[in-house]
Amino acid sequence: MSAASCLLTEDQFLCSICLDVFTDPVTIPCGHNFCKSCITIHWDKNVPCHCPNCKEVFNTRPELKVNTFISKMAAQFRQSAQQKASSSSSEQQVSKPGEVPCDDCTGTKLKALKSCLVRLASYCETHLEPHLTKSGLKRHQLIDPVENLEGRMCTKHDKLLELFCKTDQMCVCMLCSVLDHKTHDVVPLKEEYEGKKAELGKTDAEIQQMIQKRRLKIQEMKRSVELSKKEADREIAAGVQVFTALKKSVERSQAELIDTIKEKQRKTENQAEGFIKELEQEISELKKRSSEVEQLSQSEDHLHLLQSFPSLNAAPPTKNWTGVSVRPPSYEGTVVRAVNQLEETLSKQMKKAELKRVQQYAADVTLDPDTAHPKLILSDDGKQVNCGHPKKNLPDNPERFDSYVYVLAKQSFSSGRFYYEVQVKEKTDWVLGVARESINKKGRITPTLQDGYWTIYLMNENVYGAFSDPPVFFSLKCQPEKVGVFVDYEEGLVSFYDVDAAALIYSFTGCCFTQKLYPYFCPCNNAGGKNSAPLIISPFSHTDVLNTVDYYQAIRSLCSRVVHFPHFTK
Template sequence: MASAITIEKLKEIATCTMCSGLMQHPVNIHCGHSYCLLCILTVVKEKPWFKRFQCPHCGFTFEEGHWVYNNSLERLVELIQEMEKTEQELLCETHGERLQLFCEDDGQLICWRCERGPQHQGHATALVEDVCQGYKEKLEKAGRNLNLLQEECMNQKVFITTQITKWKDKIEIWRQKIKSDFKNLHTFLQEEEKLYLWRLEKEEEQMLRRLRESEANLQQKSEELKSHILEMEAKCQGSAQYLLQDVKGTLSRACAVKLEAPEVFSLEIQTAGDVADLNLDVKTMLRRHQVGVTLDPNTAHPSLTLSNDRRQVFCAHSQRNLESSSSRFTAFPCVLGCESFRSGRYFFEVDVGEGTAWDVGVCMENVERGPNMKQAPELGFWAIRRGTQNGYVALTSPHTALKLRERPLVVGVALDYEAGAVSFYNMTSGSHIFTFPKASFSDTLRPYFHVYQHSPLCLPPYSK
């Protein structure tokens, strides 16, 4: 029989040359040959001291674990086993007679006694030989449609792969452009460059993640189509009884397979990074993101006094009797700004004047404010300090000494929430002071001030 020949040819493909049996859990090594997983593990275990092994068929060398499961081949083995079972003559389970008839109404094989029974009375029936060819043609047509879908699916996958390459190329071109534009600028522009690159990296990751998800979905759809195609081919090449067994269900499943229209991705880069369009005056660039900051009296330490407009603060000798509050600093004479930052870029200025000691910066809204308070980035503080003994330092862990050419009278604080950057500038000269290592903010940030005696702080008014 032609079906028997077909099964033998399929078995040749699916037979493991090591154990001479149908492959169990087949795996591929990089030379393209497939073996049972157990067989390949046997090769490895025989020489545990070896790091590289040879393919039994072609001698290609491979390392332990450097193989992949062949799901399509495993499905083929299952189909061969099913076809071998159905090659035997099918008999009616109820009457033990040969299934020579096909009931069009119920879509099932029946015997002559079933036809006369009440279950199929009045139904349209025909000889298996008479209807087999018609259904075979329908199956072949369904298979051709699936092949067309498979081809379209692969074309879409190639398109997405091309999109990924184009996107990565455009990102790389843009990255190099940003680097080139910022190359000859001073310290401030080098910090700006980092911020742009961080944002571009996030945009790259987000788009690549979407593109790769689409690519993976198309690969999964491709595997599904291959499985249906193999089923169609096996049906068409099997016996008439095997072909007609659940033929309508098979056709229904095949026709139900659809390929959705691919998602269209815009490869336009959103990150603004054209330095030629920027005003390269440091103060002007910083003030593009400036916000007006006022002081929050509910957070002020009892020794601090705020002006009526809440833009000035100084440290008194005695403590005031204020209402107890969990939001109030009690360990050190500190106060927060009223403004909250959860996303975006911000800049504010602090007039430190001739003060001999101060801390300015930002902190997480939920920082410790009592006896256990410690100012460090890992505890939610990003600030710089002028001390009476140690000069200027950044409050990193441990502290970073800052060597400034000139004393700042006005300190600028710049925050880029998404980039995780907090930077400080001498607004007297427009020079960069310090940028904290890249952080990952997860909570609300607020302006932070530590006030010392004889060193009042002032927040200059700002209006757009």
């Protein structure tokens, strides 16, 4: 029996109806073998009786008898398979909660490796083998193990859901496709699966891209926070130093103020002590004279009294104390004057420190000859410009101003902060500021906000103003000889400074910059030589610019100077 079983293939032990090892195998007249129960049920449903394999029809239903030889062979094969499954079960993983168990395992359930969509069952490694080796089972569709395989059957027709209705966006069976979805767009599940899988691939790529963007944004934010923390720590440290120095300065000023007041009091006390000492000395002299007069008045010697009378009759010489007094010193206004002077000095130094703060953004600015009006004369280094006469014969390129004596810088700025200084000494008229990239350079132009300019000007030697909306005029204590221009692109700020006075002249705030900005210069006409002085862009070196720490050091310098108050008097 063992030798005979070795000559048979495993396919010969499987019923073609149930696709399992024979149970009570029977042989029908055509020679094919089936499980007795499988062929009986088949013939009960199908009349006339025929062979499921070769389709031979039997007019009379054959009598079924168990083939004992095949039955013994099948039993031996089943036993061999069970022993093989038993020996390999120790090597396979036992099904754990949450994992799909093998439906064919008896006793301990092993973990299923695949699920069959035809048999609607899940199999471990051992029970899966027939599906991998038997020709009849290889055609079955296997998937990763899943639970509730019944859910893959059509609830209406009890058929496998193997089609997809694109019209109703649902899975259907073969009967659904010819009955309920007859006119619909129905495709095989695999086709729709491939399409949806491709869509999911695109979706996943988009999601991954979104994730990457957000990771980059997180990194950017973390870097910003890190930089902010470093800046905050630096500012706190510098601020603590400033206020510590300022506190010490105020304490020293307070001590000096107290010393000043005490010095006044000491002078008053010394004056009073001098007067008292002098008075006490006069009192002593008067007491001595009183004693002498008393003795003389008691004398019985007529001659002695008469001879001594002229010298003792009058009081000794003394000071007239009628108008003499000691007045307490007045301290009114002493503290107020000290505080006012401290505030004034602090304000001046703060202005200087603020100017130094913006000067750290100094940019190297040079004039662009391609934009200069033909009347303008530019220096070789591009740092000076004044108005000459007559016009030069220059190409009228699209970037050149043709009606007004304007010129732009070569450099443009579209983010961050920048600063530059222009000497305006000995000029009677000028216009300075910044202009956006899209300004009109031909014909009539006014450097106003509406036309894309942020500028201030000097007119007729003493009229200062800003081309704002509405126009603004302002007076300055002194005429600036050097003007600083500072721009904070993101903040929307353009500020102008009197560099020598360290004073803010004017600021445009709340600006909305969307284009490149160019430094703008207008030396104005030379007015017959009266306004012939050039506009000069001041050079900057690293030693000219203070960083934020230097800014606070300037304040600390103030603290060291503020302590030297004068002695305050009324």
